[in-house]
Amino acid sequence: MESEEILQRRLTRARLALAALGVIVAVCVIAVGVTIWYWMSYLRGPSDTPFTRGPYLLRVSESEAALRWRVRGDTRVRLTAVAPDGTPVKVSGGVLRGLRADTRYAWTASVDGTAHASGSFTTPPRTLDRAVRFAVLADYGSGNDNEWAVGRVLAAQRPEFAVTAGDNSYLVAAEPFLDRNIFRPLGDLIGSTPMYVCLGDHDNFWPGPGAISRAFDIPDGGRFVAHYGPIQVVILGDEPNEDAAIAFARTALREPGPAVRFVACHRPLHSGDALLPVVREAGAAAVFCGHLHRYERRTVDGVKTFTVGTGGQGPGSLARTKATPGAAVSLLDIGALMLEVQPGGSIGFTYLDKHGSVLDHGTI
Numbered sequence: 001m002e003s004e005e006i007l008q009r010r011l012t013r014a015r016l017a018l019a020a021l022g023v024i025v026a027v028c029v030i031a032v033g034v035t036i037w038y039w040m041s042y043l044r045g046p047s048d049t050p051f052t053r054g055p056y057l058l059r060v061s062e063s064e065a066a067l068r069w070r071v072r073g074d075t076r077v078r079l080t081a082v083a084p085d086g087t088p089v090k091v092s093g094g095v096l097r098g099l100r101a102d103t104r105y106a107w108t109a110s111v112d113g114t115a116h117a118s119g120s121f122t123t124p125p126r127t128l129d130r131a132v133r134f135a136v137l138a139d140y141g142s143g144n145d146n147e148w149a150v151g152r153v154l155a156a157q158r159p160e161f162a163v164t165a166g167d168n169s170y171l172v173a174a175e176p177f178l179d180r181n182i183f184r185p186l187g188d189l190i191g192s193t194p195m196y197v198c199l200g201d202h203d204n205f206w207p208g209p210g211a212i213s214r215a216f217d218i219p220d221g222g223r224f225v226a227h228y229g230p231i232q233v234v235i236l237g238d239e240p241n242e243d244a245a246i247a248f249a250r251t252a253l254r255e256p257g258p259a260v261r262f263v264a265c266h267r268p269l270h271s272g273d274a275l276l277p278v279v280r281e282a283g284a285a286a287v288f289c290g291h292l293h294r295y296e297r298r299t300v301d302g303v304k305t306f307t308v309g310t311g312g313q314g315p316g317s318l319a320r321t322k323a324t325p326g327a328a329v330s331l332l333d334i335g336a337l338m339l340e341v342q343p344g345g346s347i348g349f350t351y352l353d354k355h356g357s358v359l360d361h362g363t364i
Contacts, residue, residue, distance in 0.1 A: 056190040062101035081107040119191035124229025128259040137336040138165035138290025140311025141181040147312030149354035155188035165290035166200020166266030173203040175211040196226035200266040232258035240265035253282035264288045297329040
């Protein structure tokens with residue numbers, strides 16, 4: 001009898017222990033569930049952006065600005081913008097209308113009631129009565145750490161517009177590569193800075209420049225004129241010495257109105273090139289080039305040229321990246337060029353490396 005009583009007591013204790021363990025497990029499960037619910041409801045960060053590309057500034061004039069983007073699915077994007085005095089901006093189809101010259105505007109892109117992207121930009125002045133700053137880069141479209149660093153440095157400089165001198169996407173400018181090579185690394189820059197894109201040889205490789213041309217509204221042939229108020233940039237594409245490019249440049253550089261003119265092309269110019277007398281006679285301030293993966297400042301047949309093929313891809317084989325004879329400055333350092341056009345007509349230039357350090361500085 002005594003043994004049965006001991007056994008019964010042990011069974012009772014075991015049942016109580018199991019019940020207690022069950023209660024503890026239940027409490028733990030409830031606690032974990034409450035913790036997960038609380039984290040999901042209150043502690044987690046913002047949801048992923050619905051944008052797969054951009055928004056980025058396509059162009060800016062004295063009275064209009066256009067943004068472009070891609071978004072997942074058929075999600076509706078609400079774009080709003082406001083002037084410094086609080087005046088709302090008319091927006092339709094990604095185009096901001098009725099803007100005032102020489103004014104900074106802020107824009108916001110919302111999806112499902114939440115702002116997922118924002119930026120700001122300055123419309124150009126009608127005349128050159130204040131300094132205008134802009135950026136130039138080339139041979140950048142690699143998607144690597146160097147390009148990301150250059151994009152951050154330029155975004156911090158807050159240029160009013162940017163110009164590229166080709167090779168915007170490596171190895172080719174096919175649609176699947178553009179977000180990796182352009183839109184993500186330069187996202188902070190082109191959300192507040194319109195970028196006028198010159199095509200290079202890599203952009204023209206198979207399957208051709210169709211995807212990048214559509215993304216930036218580049219016309220067939222890659223030749224067009226970009227205006228930022230009183231500043232004109234004639235963009236000639238990969239082969240600046242072709243007859244069609246020479247004819248286009250001659251006509252564009254005779255266009256009345258601009259206070260300062262620049263030319264952008266991909267391949268560096270050399271003494272005797274057919275484009276040089278056209279540029280010199282038009283009084284263009286400088287020519288921007290890429291292709292050679294160096295930063296070089298040269299004067300060629302009386303024309304100031306800047307080669308800025310250091311935007312991110314890197315020098316590659318040094319045997320194929322030799323300094324050009326006669327260059328005033330020739331550097332392999334990754335970076336990009338900033339220019340400041342002054343009301344009096346002088347033009348300051350600063351070459352910044354990927355750390356933001358000044359490696360070349362002066363005045364045209």
